[in-house]
Amino acid sequence: MTSQAIEPIAITSLAEEAFSKLVQLITSGAYSPGQRLSESELARQLGISRGPLREALGRLEGRLVTRTPRIGIRVIDFRPEEVSQLFLVREALEGMAARLASENMTTGEIEHLRALLEEHGRQPDISAGQAYHQGVGDDDFHFATIKGARCEHLEKLLLDQVYYHLRLHRLRASAQPGRAQAAFAEHREILAALVTRNPDAAEGCMRRHIRNARLNALSSLAGSARDSREERWHA
């Protein structure tokens, strides 16, 4: 007898798979903000009938698309003042996340964060003031901090909504000279507050960091420089 465990077949549906696929397509830039999505065309491309597709699009409604009855579906498109608001929401939620992280993160997680920043600090682009390339997933400073907060609601709002919106709008970093360095320095201040388990400092530093990111994003929008599809939504 072999002790090979049999993996259960993952149960899914076409609607679910279409939803995931569309989230990935939209947030990766395959469609621009404001772009019209044709249900008929999408169904053809995905190789499914329109029923489950409509269901998936329903799930996306109010998150990444807007639907006008009888007209169709568009990828959401924020006005500049809405982008600004997004950072206010982010400030509130990520400030709270940092506060909770200072209380709930394990020693190992904080160490991971420290090592992450150390590695980030070796990027030549930062000292040159050009860019701050962050990792993805666990290697992203913000992602790791949010996870460390141990608050599913917060996490869900940030990762499944706020961050999608940031990605969709390609908010640029380092448009201002020296911003990459400043962002990195701010990360280090946040880490210091986490290490000392100081909730007020953690929240305060994170909020200031997001406020600076907001100012940076706003000046980018003022320049109307939407020429790059490179994802820089952070700092």
Next chain:
Amino acid sequence: MTSQAIEPIAITSLAEEAFSKLVQLITSGAYSPGQRLSESELARQLGISRGPLREALGRLEGRLVTRTPRIGIRVIDFRPEEVSQLFLVREALEGMAARLASENMTTGEIEHLRALLEEHGRQPDISAGQAYHQGVGDDDFHFATIKGARCEHLEKLLLDQVYYHLRLHRLRASAQPGRAQAAFAEHREILAALVTRNPDAAEGCMRRHIRNARLNALSSLAGSARDSREERWHA
């Protein structure tokens, strides 16, 4: 010639109407947290085919219902620690809303809020420590404060998500003796900060108020007293 303006016919769809109807049904308590919803039965009761209903349920997914493929739909049901988290999110968002309201509310709006509290203060139930009956819509202190913040993202998150969840779970107020009076007093402190246009004070008072509401809700849950369907999600 009459100058009677002709109102355009509102364009909607069965899916949209079903969505609105379901939101109302779920948040008004027609279905309990965790309850199974039958698509076949709902379609019969609403008098529509299952297509648009599935679309409406798709929109509700991740907001007020969870779907398990091939099994069906359930009204969301938060564990106690998730309820607690909901108040942390609320604290962050409503704290920010109060900050923005102190900066953005018109004199008329602040006056309306003052009049609202004055009227609330005449409720005999409050001095008796029994309950704090709040109005609905514009006559609700929190609702009015959030509107006064002038931040659509914040408003949408709070009114279309956080508050739905609070209503769904029937979080009780005034379970602790004296809570109604304390809640009312806290409202007045928030108002004072708004009147003086002090963002830090407004945020600080609102956050403390929500923290106290959280403690109150948690002690209600500890008592496992879910015997009333009366909607008291506030204080």
Next chain:
DNA sequence: GCAAGGAAAACTGTTGACAGTTGCAAGCCC
């Protein structure tokens, strides 16, 4: 050349039918 109108194509919204799956009840066996 431009604007208006009409026709056709493509689209969106909805329904009903079919296939596969799940849950419940009844029957049988120990």
Next chain:
DNA sequence: GGGCTTGCAACTGTCAACAGTTTTCCTTGC
């Protein structure tokens, strides 16, 4: 009596067809 198995009804997931609406393109007239 309890547990297990089987069968059937009801359900969920999907598709294709139909009806109504919108968009696009072409023609005509000024």
